[in-house]
Amino acid sequence: MRHFVRQRASSRGAEAHEVAQRAPQRSPRLALHSGDVGVGIHGCLARTPRHRNGARRWANEAEPVHMIRAVRDLGSLPGRPEGIMSARAAREVGRDHELRGARADGQVVAIRRGVYVDAARYGGASADERQLMRIAAVATQRPNAVFAGTSAAILHGLPVVGLRSTEVVVLAAGSSGRRRNGVREIVRPAGEWEMLGSGFRATSIAATLIEVARSESLLTALTMVDAALHIPRFGAVGAICTRDELQEQFEAVLPIPGSRRVAAVLERATVHAETPLETLSRVRIEELGFPQPELQLRIERPRGGGFAYLDFGWPEYGVWGEADGDGKYLGSARRAGDRRDAALVVREEKRREDEVRAVTNWSCARWDWTEAWRAAPLRSILVEAGLPVVGRGRRR
Incomplete structure (x- = not known):
């Protein structure tokens, strides 16, 4: 009887060994074996079974391993020059799974729902650069948006000092403004808009500065207005705006809320501030x-x-x-x-x-x-x- 049991166990062991030999090898993209230790795609230890004389048991010791990540060409995904990638655009070309995988691996971060940017690029960006990324993200979702206020000022290349809000400001398409998902829509007269070289639509420089002066702090607004009025002492570059243009724009939109704030900024503005x-x-x-x-x-x-x-x-x-x-x-x-x-x-x-x-x-x-x-x-x-x-x- 004992001989029969031993023979039967040996037979089962041989069958298990034969099955193990016929089993397909794991893809190297999913796991890397180091002895009896496997590594998942995120680098987690996954102990693999040892087969010895038909008996299956787990390895008790882990050996040094290396993390494996899928290599993705994020630069070839459809997006903007600012490094913005849209889930919708990726889906249209059948590559949305790559974007999902990159997010799971931490290679990209979401700056708006369905809009992503390279994590390393975002991590190393300044506050002004991050705000520009937010503006570009809104432009990705709203191709016809006309940016205004501080968002337009950033697109015009004006310096930003003392700005606390990260909201993106656009002109409202309807007759009422609102705040939603980090975007502030304004309906006040903002003058003509123009297409900038970067592909963004923004209010004119004069309209932009009047809106900033109306809605932001004296320091933030005056810094931008001074920069727009300044004429460098060296070189032939002129001012990008004149005091007369600002005054004309201000008078064109009166009456508006915050007009006293605008007047205070224009009163202090100068062409002599170099920085x-x-x-x-x-x-x-x-x-x-x-x-x-x-x-x-x-x-x-x-x-x-x-x-x-x-x-x-x-x-x-x-x-x-x-x-x-x-x-x-x-x-x-x-x-x-x-x-x-x-x-x-x-x-x-x-x-x-x-x-x-x-x-x-x-x-x-x-x-x-x-x-x-x-x-x-x-x-x-x-x-x-x-x-x-x-x-x-x-x-x-």
Whole structure:
């Protein structure tokens, strides 16, 4: 009897071994074997059975393994130059399964329902770049959308400072506005729209700035308006908008809610702000109660050396200011289109400062972005330079 049982067990073992030999091998795309350990497509350990004398048992030890991911050519998927990929467009060409797989693997992230962007690209993008991706995502779903407000300003290439909302602003197709799924539709008169070189539709630069001034903070709006009005000192590039155009657009849409805010921005706007830091500095100087400075004050340099232009000047108090901080030499020169050698710029700017001090006998105050943004450090710098607080200032 024992001999019969042993023989029967041996027979079953042989059958199991034969079945195992005939079984198809696993695809290398699904698992990689290292001894008795398999690896799933996401790199999870999957213990495989050992067959020994017909007895099946699981391996108890895991050996070092490597993660396998499906290789997908995401760049060939239909999408926009900003890296935006649409599930609908992928489905139309029969490749929606690739997009689903890429999302499951974490290769793409959803920035709107059905709209994706490369995860690495999104992770390394700045706040402004991410907002541009959101705008492009809306354009993917709404091909005829006309962007307005801050969204149009970004498309026009204007600097963004102090913007807290990530909403995308468009003109409403109907007679009423609404907020839904990160999109704000406005129905107020916004002037003519234009097709930009990037393929987006946006309101004109003047209409865009009036809407921003009406709806956003003084700092955000004034930074954009200053940038639009500025005429670089070096090069032949002109302003992208004029004060007359802004005033004409403002009068064309009156009356509108927020008209006092628009008037406050236009009153403070200038063609002399070379950088967003200079605009931020002016706003902070006003908030802190300091006297208003003269902008780009021209000082004649000695020995026929031409003129020096000071960012901020308070002649009556014997103080001038430079909003550059540690980047005082190279930063502003590069932004203004100056292409001189870096070492030469440093020497020239150092000599310029010495000459201004020798001619005027004024104190020089310098600050950077962080000091201006935090306000309190800027206050200390200006007081130390000898500038008095003359008013209560404006509330932030």
